[in-house]
Amino acid sequence: MTRSPVTTPPPEADQPAAHFDAPPPGSALGSHYSRCFGCGADHPTGLHLAAVTPDGATVEAEFTVGEAHQGAPMLAHGGVLAAAMDEIIGMSVWLFQRPYVTARLETDYVRPVPVGTTLHLRAWCNGIAGRKAYLEAEGRIGAPDGPVAVRAAALFVQVDMEHFARHGDAAAIAAEHHDFEVNP
Numbered sequence: 001m002t003r004s005p006v007t008t009p010p011p012e013a014d015q016p017a018a019h020f021d022a023p024p025p026g027s028a029l030g031s032h033y034s035r036c037f038g039c040g041a042d043h044p045t046g047l048h049l050a051a052v053t054p055d056g057a058t059v060e061a062e063f064t065v066g067e068a069h070q071g072a073p074m075l076a077h078g079g080v081l082a083a084a085m086d087e088i089i090g091m092s093v094w095l096f097q098r099p100y101v102t103a104r105l106e107t108d109y110v111r112p113v114p115v116g117t118t119l120h121l122r123a124w125c126n127g128i129a130g131r132k133a134y135l136e137a138e139g140r141i142g143a144p145d146g147p148v149a150v151r152a153a154a155l156f157v158q159v160d161m162e163h164f165a166r167h168g169d170a171a172a173i174a175a176e177h178h179d180f181e182v183n184p
C-alpha cells in the first residue's frame with residue numbers, strides 16, 4: 001500500500017482493543033443509518049454493505065458492483081470503489097463503539113473491476129493515538145483470497161455524537177438511534 005505519513009501510525013500509537021460492548025466475533029455489525037450510501041438497506045443504488053466481524057478486530061463485507069456504479073462502460077467508478085473502502089473502514093472503527101469520521105482516505109487502484117464483480121472487502125486498525133485512528137482496507141476480486149483490486153489507508157478522527165446532529169439531521173439520528181438524546 002502506498003501510504004503517506006498522515007495515515008501511518010506514529011511509534012507511540014496504541015494497539016487497538018475492541019470495546020467490551022462491541023459485537024462479538026462472528027456477529028453482524030448492522031447498518032448505522034438506513035439511507036447511508038454505503039450500508040443503508042433503503043438506499044436504492046447504494047453499496048448495501050452488510051458487515052460481519054469474524055474475530056472482533058477486523059470487519060468483512062461483500063460488494064457486488066452494479067450498473068449504477070459504472071465509470072467507464074461496465075467498469076466500476078473509482079469514486080464508488082473509494083466509497084466502499086471508506087464504508088468498510090468506517091464499519092471497522094465501529095468495533096470501538098465510539099463515533100469517528102474520515103479525515104483522510106488514500107486509495108490504490110490495482111486492477112479494473114467489471115460490473116458484476118463481487119469484491120470481498122476487509123478492514124482493520126493499525127493503531128490509535130488520541131482521537132486519531134489509523135486504518136487500512138482491501139478489496140479482493142471474487143473470493144476472500146482473490147486478487148487485490150483496491151487498497152486503502154485512512155486517518156479517522158473521533159468525534160462526539162453531537163457532530164452529526166450539529167452538521168446533519170438530528171431528528172433522523174434520534175429516529176434510528178434511540179439511545180441518542182438530541183437535547184441531553
Ligand SMILES: CCCCCCCCCCCCCC(=O)SCCNC(=O)CCNC(=O)[C@H](O)C(C)(C)COP(=O)(O)OP(=O)(O)OC[C@H]1O[C@@H](n2cnc3c(N)ncnc32)[C@H](O)[C@@H]1OP(=O)(O)O
Pocket residue numbers: 006032033038086087090091099100101102103104130131132155157159164172173176177
Ligand atoms: C445515524 C448517525 C450515526 C452515525 C454514527 C457513525 C457514522 C459513521 C459514518 C461512516 C461513513 C464512512 C465515514 C465517512 O464518510 S465520514 C464523512 C466524511 N468525513 C467528514 O465529513 C469529516 C469532515 N471533517 C471534520 O469534521 C473535521 O475536519 C474533523 C472532525 C475530521 C477534525 O476536526 P476537529 O476540529 O474535531 O479536530 P482537529 O482539526 O483538531 O483534528 C484533530 C487531529 O486530527 C488531525 N487531522 C484532522 N484532519 C486531518 C487531515 N485531513 N489530515 C491530517 N490530519 C488531520 C489534526 O491535525 C489533529 O491532529 P493533532 O494536532 O491532534 O495531532
